[in-house]
Amino acid sequence: MAEKLQPGSDAVLAIFPEGTTSxxxxxxxxxxxxxxxxxxxxxxxxxxALRFEDAATGQxxxxxxxxDDDTFVGSVWRTLIAPRQRVVxxxxxxxxxxxxxxxxxxxxxxxxxxxxxxx
Numbered sequence: 001m002a003e004k005l006q007p008g009s010d011a012v013l014a015i016f017p018e019g020t021t022s023x024x025x026x027x028x029x030x031x032x033x034x035x036x037x038x039x040x041x042x043x044x045x046x047x048x049a050l051r052f053e054d055a056a057t058g059q060x061x062x063x064x065x066x067x068d069d070d071t072f073v074g075s076v077w078r079t080l081i082a083p084r085q086r087v088v089x090x091x092x093x094x095x096x097x098x099x100x101x102x103x104x105x106x107x108x109x110x111x112x113x114x115x116x117x118x119x
Contacts, residue, residue: 001037013037017106021066024051027114032106039097039105047092047109049116055084090116 004011017030038045052061063082066075079085092112097105 002040005037005041005043017109023062023065023067024060027110027117030106030110032102035097035102035106035109039102042096044094044096045105045109046094047112047116049090049113051088051090051117053086053088054082055086061085092116 001013003009004013015034017034018028019031019034020028022028035045037043052064053059054061061082063085064075064079066072092115095109095112100108
């Protein structure tokens with residue numbers, strides 16, 4: 001991953017640092033080891049929050065959830081039969097580690113993502 005993040009590379013790397021899925025009502029702890037490649041390459045991290053909403057009401061939608069005992073097929077089926085959905089992406093300012101240890105940086109990015117999800 002660090003090799004692909006080196007200057008001059010046109011690669012884009014996306015990680016989901018929670019390492020699992022949730023119902024979207026809270027942000028789970030981030031796995032700090034996923035930030036090591038960005039530290040090694042001195043690459044920025046773009047904090048991003050993703051939320052599914054009912055397109056008509058703007059309310060949080062759980063149709064696409066894939067947690068606990070959900071199956072992939074069940075999740076896809078719920079998504080297909082649900083009322084029209086919209087995915088809302090919110091971005092914070094990209095940030096560099098600036099000497100922070102990966103645990104600290106992961107916690108800082110998690111705090112940014114949490115703020116993005118706060119109405």
